[in-house]
Amino acid sequence: MWSKILLLFLIKNINADPTPIVLWHGMGDTCCFSFSLGSFKIFLQEQIPGVYVHSLRVGNSTVEDMENGYFMYPNKQVDYVCDIISKDPKLQNGFNAIGFSQGCQFFRAVIQRCGHRIGPVKNFISLGGQHQGVYGLPHCGALQHQSCDYVRKLLNYAAYYSWVQKSLVQATYWHDPLDEDTYKSHSEFLAEINNERTINTTYIENLNNLNHFVLVKFDGDSIVQPKETEWFGFYKPGQAKKLITLQESELYLQDRLGLKRMDEAGKLVFLSVPGDHLRFSEDWFIQNVLEPYLI
């Protein structure tokens, strides 16, 4: 009888310290707005009693955080966040990471570049990330096709100039499938973290240390083009209609980033939701993400 009580006591205490969670918001959002990540944080804390949730703020205030999402060079944001995480005493024993939209590829860069200098990242949940970049602009449905194409052409022309790469965050993950060579040589952020330029084995090792890398794609996404980038898919090089999956890409076939070995080890998880960008219900999240990966 007493041993049973002791056992229950022990189990309760083992569960008393849930794995902390770190959130990185998307473009136009901040760490703490009550209508976005602020309420998501409260939701997590209600679902996982006692959990420590750190919603990353890039900058000294919420306003700076929002501005930096547009203007602070991602390589700098990544360094900044590595520093914040390494200094947070509550994250020393490891944590789960959740990225939202562009926060996904930035968080992946943190894991790849400084995973060996911070507490181990256990599971990484990518909600609508642009892992192969974007080629298209928000809300460019068929109706507005012509003007979208025009802006697309303009961005194609400008996106790889070094000053654009340095001054507009979204240009650093612009990926023109018609000109893969320019993308690989001039994309200072995305092509670099995807090991398209050279192969950095630290990136492979750090990513492989994850237990699971969960990629969530929004099937009705009207913001991210192509939405397949959320699963590392993209246009087949040389054109902008036919899509290929991660498994059909050179990145995978040559295993430049270690994703093939992670896939074969069952570490890559591909989930899809019917809604638009970042639209999911609490029930969906609890069932498909929280229960399997966060508790």
Ligand SMILES: *[C@@H]1O[C@H](CO)[C@@H](O)[C@H](O)[C@H]1NC(C)=O
């Ligand atoms: C925070 O404020 C300091 C001091 O004013 C400044 O040097 C620094 O660049 C700011 N940090 C960010 C990320 O904007």
Ligand SMILES: *[C@@H]1O[C@H](CO)[C@@H](O)[C@H](O)[C@H]1NC(C)=O
């Ligand atoms: C690979 O990445 C690590 C971590 O960011 C960095 O320290 C190292 O210099 C990089 N190696 C090469 C060859 O670029």
